[in-house]
Amino acid sequence: MPKSLSSGAGQQPHDHLLHRLHDLQSRFLHIPPLEIAPLATELDLPVSQVESVIDFYSFFHRSPRGRFDILFSNCTSCGGLTLMQQLCGLLGVQPGVTRADGMVSIDQTSCVGMCDQGAAVLVNGRTLVRLTAAQLPHLAQLVNTATPLDEWPADWFAVQDNIRHAGLLLNDTLSAGDGLRAAVQAGADQLLAEIRQASLRGRGGAGFPTAMKWQFCRDATAPEHYVVCNADEGEPGTFKDRVLLHSYAQQVFEGMALCAYVIKAQHGFLYLRGEYRYLVPSLEATLDAMRTANLLGENILNQPGFNFDISIVLGAGAYICGEESALLESLEQKRGVPRVRPPFPVTHGYLGQPTVVDNVETLVAAVHIAVHGGEWFRAHGTAQSAGSKVFSVSGDCTAPGIYEYPFGISVQDLLEACGGQDAQAVQIGGPSGTLIGRAEFGRKLAFEDLATGGSIMIYSAQRDLLAVVRNFTHFFAHESCGFCTPCRVGTPLLRKYLDKIASGHGTVYDREEMARLGKLVKRRSHCGLGQTAANPLLDLLAKFPQVYAERLLHQDYEPFFNLDAALTTTRELTHRDDAEAHLS
Amino acid sequence: MSKIRIATTSLAGCFGCHMSFLDMDERLVGLLEYVEFDRSPLTDIKHCQPCDIGLVEGGLCNAENVHVLREFRQQCKILIAVGACAINGGVPAMRNHYTVQECLEEAYLNGVGVDNPMIPSDPELPLLLSKVHPLHEVVRVDYYLPGCPPSGDAFFTILSDLLAGKEPSLPKAMLHYD
Ligand SMILES: Cc1cc2nc3c(=O)[nH]c(=O)nc-3n(C[C@H](O)[C@H](O)[C@H](O)COP(=O)(O)O)c2cc1C
Ligand code: SF4
Ligand code: SF4
Numbered sequence: 045m046p047k048s049l050s051s052g053a054g055q056q057p058h059d060h061l062l063h064r065l066h067d068l069q070s071r072f073l074h075i076p077p078l079e080i081a082p083l084a085t086e087l088d089l090p091v092s093q094v095e096s097v098i099d100f101y102s103f104f105h106r107s108p109r110g111r112f113d114i115l116f117s118n119c120t121s122c123g124g125l126t127l128m129q130q131l132c133g134l135l136g137v138q139p140g141v142t143r144a145d146g147m148v149s150i151d152q153t154s155c156v157g158m159c160d161q162g163a164a165v166l167v168n169g170r171t172l173v174r175l176t177a178a179q180l181p182h183l184a185q186l187v188n189t190a191t192p193l194d195e196w197p198a199d200w201f202a203v204q205d206n207i208r209h210a211g212l213l214l215n216d217t218l219s220a221g222d223g224l225r226a227a228v229q230a231g232a233d234q235l236l237a238e239i240r241q242a243s244l245r246g247r248g249g250a251g252f253p254t255a256m257k258w259q260f261c262r263d264a265t266a267p268e269h270y271v272v273c274n275a276d277e278g279e280p281g282t283f284k285d286r287v288l289l290h291s292y293a294q295q296v297f298e299g300m301a302l303c304a305y306v307i308k309a310q311h312g313f314l315y316l317r318g319e320y321r322y323l324v325p326s327l328e329a330t331l332d333a334m335r336t337a338n339l340l341g342e343n344i345l346n347q348p349g350f351n352f353d354i355s356i357v358l359g360a361g362a363y364i365c366g367e368e369s370a371l372l373e374s375l376e377q378k379r380g381v382p383r384v385r386p387p388f389p390v391t392h393g394y395l396g397q398p399t400v401v402d403n404v405e406t407l408v409a410a411v412h413i414a415v416h417g418g419e420w421f422r423a424h425g426t427a428q429s430a431g432s433k434v435f436s437v438s439g440d441c442t443a444p445g446i447y448e449y450p451f452g453i454s455v456q457d458l459l460e461a462c463g464g465q466d467a468q469a470v471q472i473g474g475p476s477g478t479l480i481g482r483a484e485f486g487r488k489l490a491f492e493d494l495a496t497g498g499s500i501m502i503y504s505a506q507r508d509l510l511a512v513v514r515n516f517t518h519f520f521a522h523e524s525c526g527f528c529t530p531c532r533v534g535t536p537l538l539r540k541y542l543d544k545i546a547s548g549h550g551t552v553y554d555r556e557e558m559a560r561l562g563k564l565v566k567r568r569s570h571c572g573l574g575q576t577a578a579n580p581l582l583d584l585l586a587k588f589p590q591v592y593a594e595r596l597l598h599q600d601y602e603p604f605f606n607l608d609a610a611l612t613t614t615r616e617l618t619h620r621d622d623a624e625a626h627l628s
Numbered sequence: 629m630s631k632i633r634i635a636t637t638s639l640a641g642c643f644g645c646h647m648s649f650l651d652m653d654e655r656l657v658g659l660l661e662y663v664e665f666d667r668s669p670l671t672d673i674k675h676c677q678p679c680d681i682g683l684v685e686g687g688l689c690n691a692e693n694v695h696v697l698r699e700f701r702q703q704c705k706i707l708i709a710v711g712a713c714a715i716n717g718g719v720p721a722m723r724n725h726y727t728v729q730e731c732l733e734e735a736y737l738n739g740v741g742v743d744n745p746m747i748p749s750d751p752e753l754p755l756l757l758s759k760v761h762p763l764h765e766v767v768r769v770d771y772y773l774p775g776c777p778p779s780g781d782a783f784f785t786i787l788s789d790l791l792a793g794k795e796p797s798l799p800k801a802m803l804h805y806d
């Protein structure tokens with residue numbers, strides 16, 4: 045039975061393993077081996093569990109990073125890898141290798157959710173946006189002079205909301221507590237009925253009916269119930285939860301309290317991706333204000349027995365922790381490996397207790413429904429997709445940012461709104477979603493047609509789509525949690541085939557083997573990551589076959605590596621250069 | 629009717645797959661009504677002639693492995709990668725965690741009990757590749773027979789299917805190893 049967190053929820057749990065490791069990492073620039081056993085003892089966890097967690101999450105390191113640890117987001121919308129190379133040159137470092145004086149290390153990281161204002165980097169966990177080549181010499185100088193981050197130009201860290209079109213949710217006129225007041229007046233049964241009436245479906249991607257989820261959880265008898273807000277937002281190209289957590293945090297938390305009211309939970313967790321660490325102070329302030337206003341805490345709004353509070357748990361750079369059961373494992377201070385389901389979290393979730401895991405946007409929508417009613421919400425959107433959707437639009441368009449529209453808007457209309465009409469292709473729903481070409485721009489964004497958690501990535505005719513798909517395939521291979529073989533082994537193999545084709549060494553055989561393997565990885569993987577990892581390369585094959593064809597060699601077969609070069613070292617060690625010492 | 633010609637060889641492998649091939653036991657006798665062996669440990673033929681089926685055990689660790697594999701690919705209509713080593717590199721590929729220089733230095737210079745330390749340079753000895761590779765990274769492979777080693781039943785099934793002119797298909801029980 046995993047140990048519970050300090051149940052005085054309401055504080056950021058300092059005794060959570062992830063938080064303790066974050067502390068060690070920032071104090072010592074790595075996790076010192078001698079700290080591990082005492083930490084395990086103190087938290088009453090097995091040493092092996094602490095070790096495995098250190099190795100699992102990409103923000104924890106076994107050897108020291110630089111005093112300035114700089115991570116470049118390597119995504120397709122804002123990826124600044126040329127900037128990374130330039131900065132490496134300016135600072136005299138190799139990517140991934142800490143400079144000899146210990147001052148700086150530079151590396152890549154997966155999309156940090158700043159896709160509308162890249163290039164984006166994390167410096168010691170702080171987010172720096174809109175980085176340009178012109179800034180690099182200044183940045184290098186700040187590093188070389190060991191200038192503390194607080195003295196760096198403040199506008200480098202100024203993350204903008206970039207709300208370009210507001211709709212039902214973002215055109216907000218609600219005041220703090222409106223949702224909760226409406227709910228306690230109507231009662232929990234009525235609130236649940238309104239959510240059902242609204243036909244609200246989860247905004248995290250899968251679109252499960254929210255009322256049904258809450259009902260299942262409420263019906264499960266157990267000592268405790270929990271609400272978890274999934275703020276892991278790791279799907280590349282998605283950043284709408286960032287904006288909701290920045291400017292609508294009150295409603296996110298109020299949505300959690302509404303859920304708690306329905307399912308009778310006393311504790312909730314906001315699982316926040318490590319990349320959004322900069323939001324923690326403002327989120328804590330919002331929580332404090334809500335406690336003061338009796339919107340959290342004991343006897344909320346003077347309802348006897350309505351006790352609920354929220355803690356924030358900070359992730360550490362693992363996309364898989366957005367998958368709800370992996371998230372729960374991570375909350376339980378373990379590696380983020382997806383659980384076998386069923387049983388589902390609604391009956392066996394956090395610490396085995398019934399748990400609702402909902403996306404940030406779902407919870408915000410619930411507040412609006414509590415206030416305005418299910419009918420009001422239902423009147424927008426399409427038959428199977430009620431209400432509105434907050435889209436994160438990035439890539440090749442004139443106005444990247446946040447666009448909220450009723451479900452059912454066509455891709456074309458969205459492209460016109462953001463100045464992306466010249467696109468040759470759009471990736472809907474992030475790498476795990478769907479790639480479409482111009483012929484499909486008439487399709488609708490809704491669960492019945494193109495489902496999306498909100499990521500819309502636009503690619504102009506100048507883009508090499510193979511490079512895009514290669515980027516996504518590398519992403520999945522990097523983020524695979526390693527639990528099941530089809531994904532752990534399959535995703536690196538897919539990466540290998542794509543790299544071979546992209547470098548001009550692929551043949552028809554490679555393309556076919558890759559497609560065959562892609563289908564196998566899809567069919568046999570344990571969780572959604574593996575099940576979608578081959579989507580980009582298979583979509584590209586189905587919709588843009590010429591992108592592959594142009595790259596293929598017209599021959600039966602080509603090896604994966606240069607055979608003669610593979611003998612170079614042994615030729616040198618043996619001082620041989622005879623015919624037998626070469627391979628053609 | 630002329631017999632189906634089969635060649636077999638072991639590259640960077642342990643001959644365990646060949647031993648398992650023999651586990652077909654008395655079924656081998658029946659098989660010999662339809663097949664004959666070209667290059668194989670059973671015949672001592674040095675170079676493979678045109679064949680129908682080539683069975684290759686082991687991955688590629690040196691230049692000679694590459695020559696033999698290429699000859700098999702050239703001569704065999706159907707090439708089958710047999711066993712974990714041929715398919716993934718297997719046990720020999722554990723050296724891929726080190727550089728080939730580290731491996732040679734450990735074996736010939738720094739290892740326990742080495743006297744007269746020197747890395748051999750006799751041209752008779754094939755040079756090691758920098759890494760151990762699976763077969764499909766150097767030639768086209770038609771079928772994969774997994775296992776370490778594949779069972780005698782698995783050998784029998786894949787050969788029977790091919791003899792019957794069918795696309796080979798192993799039942800799940802033959803692909804289940806625990
Ligand atoms: C690999 C993977 C990553 C996911 N990442 C997220 C995420 O970052 N945020 C999210 O809300 N849901 C994510 N999900 C979906 C969650 O598992 C879950 O369905 C969702 O949080 C449920 O909330 P909802 O019903 O409000 O949508 C992910 C799923 C998978 C398979
Ligand atoms: S599919 Fe991939 S991410 Fe999911 S459990 Fe398997 S290895 Fe882990
Ligand atoms: S697969 Fe197993 S039995 Fe076959 S050669 Fe390799 S180690 Fe030996």
Ligand code: FES
Pocket residue numbers: 117118119120121122123155156157158159162164280281282438
């Ligand atoms: S941060 Fe660059 S695409 Fe997301």
